[in-house]
Amino acid sequence: MAAATCPEPTPAERARSVLAAAGSLTVTTQGHRIELIGLHTVDAAARLLLHNPPDGHLAAELAVAPHGDLAALVEFTDVAAVAVRDRVRSRLTLGGWLSALGPKNLVFHPARAVLTEDDGTTVIGLDELTLASPDPLATHEAEMLGRLDAAHADTVAPLARLLPALEQLGATGVRPLRLDRHGLVLRLETADSHLDVRLPFTAPATHPGEAVRQIHALLARAGARPRRRRLPTTS
Template sequence: MTSTTPPVVRPTAAERARTVACRPSAAVCAAGVSGSRVLAHATTKAGSVLLVVPAAGELAVAVRTAEDGDLAALVMVTDHAPVSLRDPVRAQLWLSGWLAPVPDDETREAALEFAEVLPAGALLDVGVSATLLRLDLAEVVLGENGGTTEIEPEDYTAANPDPLVAVESSALQHLDADHPEELALLRSRIPAQWLAAGDVVRPLGLDRAGFRLRIESGRGHRDVRVPFDVPVDSEDALGPAVHRMMCAARRCCRVSD
């Protein structure tokens, strides 16, 4: 198969970490705390890691009563694929540091910064049945594809989430359920030697650089990128980029035929 696709580009590890941080599934492990609910979590545009937890919960109580005024903690965010896959976990992010209550005179500003990236309903309960905590970040580790990458906290806080993070899930679900022809065209961009009879190709991810596909087979699975001709920088640029990709794939398929 003749390929005219450009070299594969992918977001940086810090960008990927900030994108995973936008996912809703989070858990906290802290010294002396057996378990605690996270009502909502966010990394603000300025890179501040904030948690909303029950005010009467074990975690909030442990933070308030900590001798040094803060508590060693690990926040783990799990990124699940938006379509049904045999192995649905795409990535995990571990944010380590020290949890402390947001001071009363900073709570309103911190809540507004939180709401700017995630307008969670739990913010309305802050000061009543919920408490806002801030993680003083010491270590960032991103787990992907069976490996881990350590990221400097400064790089994490300076990075931005992927510009398509808000529309990725709906776009992939729509592709998977309603556009078998387009999915077949994306499959045609995978090197033939990577595919065997009976292999199933599913949409795995979408970011500014292009699509990620999951090849599921009896041998396990393999992930591959199909890049846009030019990385996109906004949701508005997604439609034209996908159109150009599909047109290029159709031309290649006609040449192959």
């Protein structure tokens, strides 16, 4: 995992990034479990709006709810853009209730938020979630990681020189796993496990163009390092 001295987004910021970038979610109520694809939006206050799906199950269940709202669990799965082992990077679970918002939309009122990642589970306060901002690269991350991986011979392989030699022992491949304003995370894969290592930027990136410049700076640093055995980029 990332070293403790490397800056990285807070759990609340990571949760907001999952909300911002997710294209789908799963809603579970007492009567249904429904996957919605491209049918939600998140406003600036982290309010989750659901567009009533064509089958109308949620609206129908809400219509007969005794108090005009419907208890629900909303789940988001954050999947790495690059095909790596254990591709799920995190899961965000929101508990709360749904209410109607006009004739075609529902609004979700969260009561609790839980972020589950490789290193454990974090309960996020609702005030933290509301006040946090998504990472400025969140909605661009998948495309940028895909480009890095596609050009692995010129990007990922040289960047591996910046990783400590001891962490590379037994590694069979290295892939780009995560990108945020603070840096790039590479995944070192071994025969039966993996290790995620963060390469920090010298300053936070506020937009994709700045992130590209920071990656070029990392590549320049890597180019100045003595060449070691080049790790394969795929297993």
